[in-house]
Every structure is written in structure tokens, then in C-alpha cells.
Amino acid sequence: MELTLPIAAAVLGAALLHAAWNTLIKASEDKELDTYAVAAGCGLIAVLLLPFLPAPARASWPWLAGSAAVHILYFVLLAGAYRYGELSYVYPIMRGGGPMIVAASAAAVFAETLGGSQWLGVLLICGGIVAFAAGAHDRRATLFALANAAVIGAYTLIDAQGVRASGAPASYTLWFFAANALVIAAMGMLRRGNAVPRYLGRHWQRALLGGACSVGAYAIALWAMTRAPVALVAVLRETSVIFAAVLAALVLKEKLTRRRLFATGAVLAGLILLKI
Numbered sequence: 497m498e499l500t501l502p503i504a505a506a507v508l509g510a511a512l513l514h515a516a517w518n519t520l521i522k523a524s525e526d527k528e529l530d531t532y533a534v535a536a537g538c539g540l541i542a543v544l545l546l547p548f549l550p551a552p553a554r555a556s557w558p559w560l561a562g563s564a565a566v567h568i569l570y571f572v573l574l575a576g577a578y579r580y581g582e583l584s585y586v587y588p589i590m591r592g593g594g595p596m597i598v599a600a601s602a603a604a605v606f607a608e609t610l611g612g613s614q615w616l617g618v619l620l621i622c623g624g625i626v627a628f629a630a631g632a633h634d635r636r637a638t639l640f641a642l643a644n645a646a647v648i649g650a651y652t653l654i655d656a657q658g659v660r661a662s663g664a665p666a667s668y669t670l671w672f673f674a675a676n677a678l679v680i681a682a683m684g685m686l687r688r689g690n691a692v693p694r695y696l697g698r699h700w701q702r703a704l705l706g707g708a709c710s711v712g713a714y715a716i717a718l719w720a721m722t723r724a725p726v727a728l729v730a731v732l733r734e735t736s737v738i739f740a741a742v743l744a745a746l747v748l749k750e751k752l753t754r755r756r757l758f759a760t761g762a763v764l765a766g767l768i769l770l771k772i
Contacts, residue, residue, distance in 0.1 A: 498725075499729070503723055508732070510713040511732075511733050511736035515739035515740040517710045518578075519747055520705065524699075526695065528687070528688065531680075532680060532684035533695060533699055533702060534707055535571060535676060537705070537708070538707040538711050540704070541670075543674055549664065551667060552664045555662075556663075559658025561675070562654050563655050565679075566647060572683075573647060574644060577640035580636040581636075583740060583743070584745070585756075587737060588737040588760060589645060592734060617769030621731075621762070621766035624759045627755060656726040660722055665718050666715060666719070668718065669719075673710075713733075731766075741757075
């Protein structure tokens with residue numbers, strides 16, 4: 497397996513889609529409800545497409561269930577991070593931390609090893625995350641973001657195993673989003689009650705837009721993991737931190753400070769070295 501130019505281009509497109517739906521949630525009036533709405537949008541899109549695709553192989557079902565369970569924690573931590581911190585602060589911490597876990601675990605899980613320059617990339621990513629975490633920020637935002645980085649690393653490893661065992665990357669992705677939507681909707685009803693369906697009724701366009709971006713981003717990433725080394729795909733898709741920094745400045749009017757520019761550049765340089 498190798499990371500060819502077409503696969504790399506597809507993963508970069510997925511990175512942009514991922515940054516876009518996270519920007520959508522950060523810009524919402526209620527981060528928690530918008531998180532439920534995007535999950536519901538993902539589920540609806542999946543249910544509409546599943547009848548046209550074959551079922552994933554039975555060997556992938558345990559991985560599918562495990563991923564759906566871990567993603568519950570992901571959405572909870574995501575809403576918490578955006579409640580207390582700016583997109584340009586918490587997003588790079590969340591997305592930059594996950595690839596380090598994947599890169600460190602790839603040798604044991606997938607028999608994929610990294611070279612010296614790639615480990616230098618890991619250190620640069622660490623430095624970038626430390627730079628983002630420095631300064632006056634709500635401690636709760638940092639804790640939510642760091643916890644979610646660990647969750648992202650965990651579900652990336654789970655889904656890489658599952659999608660390779662499925663024999664059908666698109667089906668695996670859609671079944672995941674369908675199952676995840678049911679669990680997230682149930683959790684939302686328990687936490688917020690009728691506010692969830694009322695919010696969906698008012699903002700169904702946002703739900704579908706965010707859902708389409710989320711499904712597309714993850715489907716591309718999982719497909720790429722069946723064609724290229726998992727560690728390389730995992731870190732390349734986290735160039736979404738650069739897209740997020742730009743969207744935060746253009747859409748949310750967040751300040752792109754010199755420190756954040758340096759930190760973003762360090763994360764990007766680390767991701768590039770990991771790809772070499």
C-alpha cells in the first residue's frame with residue numbers, strides 16, 4: 497500500500513469537509529443541540545443510501561459497534577470543547593492529537609512503522625499542540641479538547657480495522673452513521689427532551705448540510721485507509737487544522753494571532769513530515 501497523489505488529494509478534500517461541519521457547529525446558537533442535529537443529518541443520509549449498497553462483512557460488525565459507542569463520547573466532548581473555547585483553539589488540539597496516537601500505535605496494530613523524519617513530525621505536532629494550549633484560555637476547553645484527541649485516536653484505530661474487514665468501505669461508513677444517529681438521538685432526548693426535535697424542525701437545513709459534510713469526510717478517510725497506510729491517512733486528513741484556522745478567521749472572525757499561526761504551521765509541518 498502507498499499514498500498516491502489521487503488518494504492524497506481525496507483525503508485533503510475530506511479535511512476541508514471536516515473543518516466545514518465543525519465550523520457550522522461552532523457558529524450555532526446552541527452547540528449541544530447543533531451536535532445532535534448534525535448526527536441526525538448523518539443518520540438520515542445513511543438510511544437513504546443504505547438500500548442501494550451491500551451489507552458489510554460480518555467480521556466488521558464488532559468494530560462497527562465499538563466505533564458507534566466511542567463516537568458517543570466524541571460528540572459529548574466536541575460540544576463541550578466548543579462551548580468553552582474558540583474553534584481556532586480547540587480544533588487543532590483535538591485533530592492534532594489523534595494522529596499521534598495512531599502513529600504510535602500503528603506498528604503494533606497494523607505492522608506499520610515510521611521513519612526518523614516521521615517521528616520528527618510527531619514531535620512537531622506535539623510542539624504545535626503545546627503552543628495552542630499556552631496562554632489565557634478556559635481550562636475546561638483545553639481538557640475537553642485533549643480528551644477528545646484521545647477519543648479520535650481510539651476510533652480511528654477501531655474504524656481502520658473495521659473498514660478493512662468489511663470488504664465494503666461505503667457500507668461500513670453508512671451503517672456506522674445510522675447506528676450512531678440512533679444512539680446520539682436517544683442521548684439528546686434524555687438530556688434536552690423536546691428541545692431536540694424542535695431544534696431539528698427549525699434547523700433541518702443545517703442538519704443536512706453538516707451531515708453531508710461529516711459523512712463525506714469520514715467516508716473518504718475510511719476508503720483511503722483501505723488503499724494506503726492508516727497512519728499516513730490519519731495524519732494527512734488532519735490538515736483540516738489549517739482549513740479550520742482559515743474558516744475561523746473568515747467566518748467566525750476569530751483572531752489568527754502570531755502564536756496560533758506558528759502553532760498551526762508546526763502542526764502542518766509535522767503532518768508533512770509524517771507523510772514523507
